[in-house]
Amino acid sequence: MITLHVYLTPKPGKSDELRSAIVDPWINTMELQPGFIKAAMLTPFCDDSSEDIEVISYWESEELRLEWVARPIHDEVFASIMELAESISPTVKTVSHTWRI
Numbered sequence: 238m239i240t241l242h243v244y245l246t247p248k249p250g251k252s253d254e255l256r257s258a259i260v261d262p263w264i265n266t267m268e269l270q271p272g273f274i275k276a277a278m279l280t281p282f283c284d285d286s287s288e289d290i291e292v293i294s295y296w297e298s299e300e301l302r303l304e305w306v307a308r309p310i311h312d313e314v315f316a317s318i319m320e321l322a323e324s325i326s327p328t329v330k331t332v333s334h335t336w337r338i
Contacts, residue, residue, distance in 0.1 A: 238295060238296065238298075238331075239295075239296050239299045239330065240294065240296070240330050241293070241294045241328075242292070242327065242329075242330065243292045243294075245259075245290045245292065245322045245324070246289050246324045247288050247323060248321060249323075251322075252288040255290065255321040262314040263317075263318055264278075264292070270304075270308075271301055272297040272300075273305070274294075274295035274296060276295065278291070279291040299329060
């Protein structure tokens with residue numbers, strides 16, 4: 238299993254729109270893809286001034302995640318994220334251990 242961590246900084250005044258676009262259409266479409274397990278959206282816990290967002294998606298394999306990225310629908314649903322984010326930084330990690338998942 239792998240995880241994709243996408244770190245997003247919204248453009249000024251676009252935080253709410255970005256959060257909405259993350260859920261629909263991006264995650265709602267992603268969850269229909271083969272190999273998708275689950276996703277979570279994280280926001281800062283103690284820093285009210287930060288609007289940064291981290292989205293973590295869990296996949297059965299990197300191959301299945303890359304198949305999703307290669308589909309035209311990926312670019313279509315991710316376009317709104319790109320329009321609303323000032324910066325986007327992805328990182329893929331391997332899941333070594335899990336507890337209670």
